[in-house]
Amino acid sequence: MAAADELAFHEFEEATNLLAQTPNEATPRGDQLVPQQHVAVAVDSGGSYGAEDEVEESDKTALLQEEKQQPGFWTFSYYQSFFDVDTSQVLDRIKGSLLPRPGHNFVRHHLRNRPDLYGPFWICATLAFVLAVTGNLTLVLAQRRDPSIHYSPQFHKVTVAGTAIYCYAWLVPLALWGFLQWRKGVRERMGPYTFLETVCVYGYSLFVFLPTVVLWLIPVPWLQWLSGALALALSAAGLVFTLWPVVREDTRLAAVLLLSVVVLLHALLATGCKFYFFQPLPLEPAAPPHQATSQPPTVLLSPPPPRSAAA
Amino acid sequence: MAEAAESPGDPGTATPRPLFAGLSDISISQDIPVEGEITIPMRSRIREFDSSTLNESVRNTIMRDLKAVGKKFMHVLYPRKSNTLLRDWDLWGPLILCVTLALMLQRGSVDSEKDGGPQFAEVFVIVWFGAVTITLNSKLLGGNISFFQSLCVLGYCILPLTVAMLVCRLVLLAEPGPINFMVRLFVVIVMFAWSIVASTAFLADSQPPNRKALAVYPVFLFYFVISWMILTFTPQ
Numbered sequence: 001m002a003a004a005d006e007l008a009f010h011e012f013e014e015a016t017n018l019l020a021q022t023p024n025e026a027t028p029r030g031d032q033l034v035p036q037q038h039v040a041v042a043v044d045s046g047g048s049y050g051a052e053d054e055v056e057e058s059d060k061t062a063l064l065q066e067e068k069q070q071p072g073f074w075t076f077s078y079y080q081s082f083f084d085v086d087t088s089q090v091l092d093r094i095k096g097s098l099l100p101r102p103g104h105n106f107v108r109h110h111l112r113n114r115p116d117l118y119g120p121f122w123i124c125a126t127l128a129f130v131l132a133v134t135g136n137l138t139l140v141l142a143q144r145r146d147p148s149i150h151y152s153p154q155f156h157k158v159t160v161a162g163t164a165i166y167c168y169a170w171l172v173p174l175a176l177w178g179f180l181q182w183r184k185g186v187r188e189r190m191g192p193y194t195f196l197e198t199v200c201v202y203g204y205s206l207f208v209f210l211p212t213v214v215l216w217l218i219p220v221p222w223l224q225w226l227s228g229a230l231a232l233a234l235s236a237a238g239l240v241f242t243l244w245p246v247v248r249e250d251t252r253l254a255a256v257l258l259l260s261v262v263v264l265l266h267a268l269l270a271t272g273c274k275f276y277f278f279q280p281l282p283l284e285p286a287a288p289p290h291q292a293t294s295q296p297p298t299v300l301l302s303p304p305p306p307r308s309a310a311a
Numbered sequence: 312m313a314e315a316a317e318s319p320g321d322p323g324t325a326t327p328r329p330l331f332a333g334l335s336d337i338s339i340s341q342d343i344p345v346e347g348e349i350t351i352p353m354r355s356r357i358r359e360f361d362s363s364t365l366n367e368s369v370r371n372t373i374m375r376d377l378k379a380v381g382k383k384f385m386h387v388l389y390p391r392k393s394n395t396l397l398r399d400w401d402l403w404g405p406l407i408l409c410v411t412l413a414l415m416l417q418r419g420s421v422d423s424e425k426d427g428g429p430q431f432a433e434v435f436v437i438v439w440f441g442a443v444t445i446t447l448n449s450k451l452l453g454g455n456i457s458f459f460q461s462l463c464v465l466g467y468c469i470l471p472l473t474v475a476m477l478v479c480r481l482v483l484l485a486e487p488g489p490i491n492f493m494v495r496l497f498v499v500i501v502m503f504a505w506s507i508v509a510s511t512a513f514l515a516d517s518q519p520p521n522r523k524a525l526a527v528y529p530v531f532l533f534y535f536v537i538s539w540m541i542l543t544f545t546p547q
Binding site for chain 1: 451452453535545
């Protein structure tokens with residue numbers, strides 16, 4: 001017993017001696033890890049992922065990627081890695097989508113290789129419910145002006161709004177990602193975005209429509225069109241600035257075609273929502289509302305009025 | 312059996328000391344052979360509890376569950392930071408509340424208007440799938456609350472909104488007008504705030520501190536949608 005105690009006591013002394021001799025070495029190593037990780041993901045001008053400049057950085061990114069790939073898709077922690085964001089990060093990403101700048105790539109500067117599913121999912125849910133609620137509120141306001149209009153809660157619009165927004169925000173990124181993967185061979189410098197990053201870009205770009213939809217309550221037509229155009233410009237600009245570095249190396253025709261299709265789909269969504277949920281009711285005061293709501297499916301298919309949003 | 316387990320034990324201690332003389336008379340360890348392993352008194356008490364629920368009357372069983380549900384209702388109406396809702400969760404209360412709310416909110420079967428209020432199934436689906444989605448969200452964000460505990464809390468905190476629905480239906484019996492709408496709006500807003508405060512009091516502690524807002528926002532959206540359905544209810 002005494003011998004074991006003595007041995008244990010000696011080890012403790014050795015450890016304290018080591019720590020006393022080299023007190024500054026332990027902590028900087030811990031500190032160096034953190035800033036180097038930040039540097040590794042921030043230094044990406046031109047998207048040099050596996051940079052052979054510094055072996056340490058590539059080792060760390062390789063470790064990070066290994067850690068990310070470990071849980072299988074059937075485990076809960078696999079999906080937990082998509083919700084690994086803090087409140088401040090989500091707010092920062094929302095701010096980044098509201099104010100797009102030509103040099104700033106949303107994926108590189110705000111997502112930083114950590115796309116999340118929280119933002120896209122809850123922004124789409126909020127937008128669907130806000131669309132249905134404000135659409136119903138315009139009916140209330142219209143009824144006050146013209147009492148012959150029959151008010152009803154119009155609950156089925158919630159289903160329509162939800163389906164439309166979620167299909168747009170998840171199927172269009174899927175198509176875009178597939179197209180970019182298909183054209184992968186043409187690019188040398190910039191790797192294509194992952195599917196989650198594309199979903200993130202689209203999801204956060206829909207945030208600007210939330211205040212716009214609330215502004216559409218004001219029954220002044222030119223204000224509605226102005227705010228709609230502004231929101232569409234901001235949102236589409238964000239998408240274009242994010243996609244431009246990836247598409248730039250492709251043939252000019254493919255690049256222009258892709259960007260114009262993206263902007264066109266976005267414009268279709270905005271005008272479709274405007275026409276379906278915020279119908280100008282005082283124009284048809286005598287007709288009962290459920291006849292008016294039967295025309296929206298054709299409105300969505302008709303071409304939108306010419307917009308100067310892509311400028 | 313209980314007395315045998317609780318008695319000071321083996322016949323070795325029930326001996327000539329005058330203090331325990333009376334106890335050895337009371338204990339029936341000599342009459343009934345104590346066999347099997349020696350158990351802790353607590354455990355045997357629980358075993359006795361489990362086996363005796365088979366023999367009690369149905370009224371006792373139902374009253375016990377109803378009392379548990381009622382106690383939780385009280386905790387929701389006067390929210391304090393306590394663990395009662397979390398510790399003994401049950402889903403009877405949420406089921407009762409959801410069915411009541413859906414029955415009151417559904418549009419009449421006579422009225423086949425396409426754009427009316429929600430059907431019974433729509434309200435049911437919104438409440439339950441909304442609660443499941445919020446629970447999954449808070450678990451994915453790293454909260455340490457279990458699935459059914461969270462469903463229990465979210466379901467019980469619909470109670471203020473169900474009360475608001477009852478009040479709104481009563482108010483709608485009076486003549487329609489702006490005062491009618493103002494009263495209903497005020498009641499729904501107050502109950503909506505009450506629901507949020509109650510559920511946040513129970514749920515907020517289970518989240519990591521830098522993600523509390525991310526976990527609370529879906530709860531806000533959930534109760535907002537239910538409040539909207541209550542406010543726009545129009546009797547046909």
